[in-house]
Amino acid sequence: xxxxxxxxxxxxxxxxxxxxxxxxxxxxxxxxxxxxxxxxxxxxxxxxxxxxxxxxxxxxxxxxxxxxxxxxxxxxxxxxxxxxxxxxxxxxxxxxxxxxxxxxxxxxxxxxxxxxxxxxxxxxxxxxxxxxxxxxxxxxxxxxxxxxxxxxxxxxxxxxxxxxxxxxxxxxxxxxxxxxxxxxxxxxxxxxxxxxxxxxxxxxxxxxxxxxxxxxxxxxxxxxxxxxxxxxxxxx
Ligand code: ATP
Numbered sequence: 499x500x501x502x503x504x505x506x507x508x509x510x511x512x513x514x515x516x517x518x519x520x521x522x523x524x525x526x527x528x529x530x531x532x533x534x535x536x537x538x539x540x541x542x543x544x545x546x547x548x549x550x551x552x553x554x555x556x557x558x559x560x561x562x563x564x565x566x567x568x569x570x571x572x573x574x575x576x577x578x579x580x581x582x583x584x585x586x587x588x589x590x591x592x593x594x595x596x597x598x599x600x601x602x603x604x605x606x607x608x609x610x611x612x613x614x615x616x617x618x619x620x621x622x623x624x625x626x627x628x629x630x631x632x633x634x635x636x637x638x639x640x641x642x643x644x645x646x647x648x649x650x651x652x653x654x655x656x657x658x659x660x661x662x663x664x665x666x667x668x669x670x671x672x673x674x675x676x677x678x679x680x681x682x683x684x685x686x687x688x689x690x691x692x693x694x695x696x697x698x699x700x701x702x703x704x705x706x707x708x709x710x711x712x713x714x715x716x717x718x719x720x721x722x723x724x725x726x727x728x729x730x731x732x733x734x
Contacts, residue, residue, distance in 0.1 A: 499522050499523070499524055499525075500523050500524060500525045500559065500560060500654075500655060500686055501522070501523040501546070501557070501558070501559050501655060501686075501688075502521075502522050502523075502556075502557070502558045503519060503520055503521045503522070503542075503546070503555070503556075503557050503558075504520050504555055504556045504557075504558070505518045505519075505520055505554065505555040505556075506518065506519050506520070506542075506545065506552050506554075506555035506556070506557065507552060507553045507554045507555050508538075508541050508542075508545050508550055508551075508552050508553060509553050514710060515538050515541040515710055516538045516541055516542065516545070516552075516710045517709070517710040517711050518555065518711070519538070519542065519555075519707070519710070519711060519712050520712065521542075521705050521712060521715070523655070523686060523688055524686075525686055526681070526684065526685075526686055527686055527687070527702045527703060528677070528678070528681050528686075528687045528689065528700060528701045528702050528703075529687070529688050529689070529701060529702065529703050529704070529705065530688075530689050530690070530691050530697035530698075530700070530701035530703075530704045530705070530718070531543075531688070531689070531690045531691075531704075531705050531707060532690075532691055532692075532694050532697050532704060532705075532706055532707070532731065533706055533707035533708055533713075534708065536709075537707035537708050537709065537710070538707050538709075538710040538711075539659075539690040539707055540582060540659055540690065541710075542707070543579060543657050543659055543688070543690060544579075545557070545565075546572075546577065546579075546657065546688075547569065547572060547573075547577060547579040547657065548564070548565075548567055548568060548569040548571075548572045549569060549579075551565070551566075552565055559572075559575060559577065559655075560575075562575075564577075570602065573602055573651055574602045574603070575654075576652065576653050576654030576655060577653065577654070577655045577657065578599075578648040578649075578651045578653035578655070578656050578657065579648065579657045579659070580644050580645055580647075580648045580656070580657065580658045580659060580661065581644075581659050582659040582660045582663065582690075583663075584637070584640040584641050584643070584644040585644065586632045586635075586640055586643050586644055586647065587632050588631065588632040588633035589631065589632065589633070590631070590632055591628065591629050591630060591631055591632070592624050592627050592628050592629070592630055592632070592635070592643055593614075593628045593629065595632055595643055595647050596614060596617060596624075596643075596646055596647055596650050597610065597650070598647065598650075599647045599648065599649075599650035599651045600613065600650050600651065602651055602652075603651075603652060610650070613649070613650050613652065614650070616649065617646040617649050617650060620646070620649070620676050620679065620680065621642040621643075621645075621646055621676065623639055623642060624639070624642055624643060624646055627639060637664055637665060638665050638666070638669040638673070641661055641665060641673060642673065642676075644661075645658070645661065645673070645676075645677075645680075649680070653685060654685065654686060655685070655686045655687075655688060656680065656685050656686070656687050656688070657687075657688045657689070658677070658687065658688070658689040658690065659689075659690045660690050660691065660692055661673055661674075661677070661689070661691075662674075662691060662692070662693055662696060663692065670693075670696065674696060674699075674700050677689070677700065678700060689701070694727075694731040694732055695732055697718070698718045698721055698722045698732075699718075700718075701718045702717065702718060703715065703716070703717050703718065704716065704717075704718050704721050706721075706727075706731070714727075
């Protein structure tokens with residue numbers, strides 16, 4: 499098992515956002531978190547990344563307890579997080595945005611070229627726009643840049659928060675195909691997705707969150723056949 503979350507409780511002041519959730523992610527899986535607004539999906543990702551601290555419970559990554567580690571140490575260990583809303587640097591070029599994420603490992607005589615080539619192969623649009631400033635990219639290109647930048651930190655576990663938000667359906671399919679390719683190249687993926695159909699199409703396993711609790715978990719194949727899921731989440 500790559501990542502194990504046990505009885506995680508996270509509060510914002512006196513608001514309980516996560517009420518003792520547990521989940522496991524195996525190497526090479528795509529795992530999706532689905533559930534309504536406010537269910538606790540983003541809070542889960544931010545806590546894994548070290549941006550929030552749990553009140554209790556634990557997060558174990560490759561056998562090490564990481565829930566007290568500083569953010570930089572978590573990134574350096576191979577966990578990379580693409581936050582909701584594509585927070586790229588608008589005043590930096592595409593290439594500069596990508597270079598920023600290599601600071602945890604580059605600069606000791608190691609070339610960033612192989613990583614850069616990998617990202618440009620996954621997202622050919624970024625190669626064409628390498629000198630263009632972040633703000634001038636389309637929404638879809640900004641999302642590609644946000645994912646590409648996360649790839650530059652040499653992640654082992656890539657966490658994606660609602661990459662489909664606000665993008666045209668065909669572009670969303672393209673981006674998810676690329677996510678699948680990234681997974682097939684050996685990366686483990688944990689993603690949040692509002693569109694449950696999309697999550698079930700691409701993920702191997704799914705956790706359904708409701709009011710800060712895991713209410714159901716199963717393989718995507720089983721959930722897609724479950725009539726209760728059909729009614730509640732798939733709009734059929
Ligand atoms: P969304 O899809 O809307 O982002 P989510 O499932 O990711 O939903 P979270 O953002 O994790 O949900 O929020 C979980 C709970 O914590 C919600 O009740 C939310 O209102 C609350 N919450 C989130 N961020 C904060 C904050 N900074 N301060 C106080 N409460 C917060």
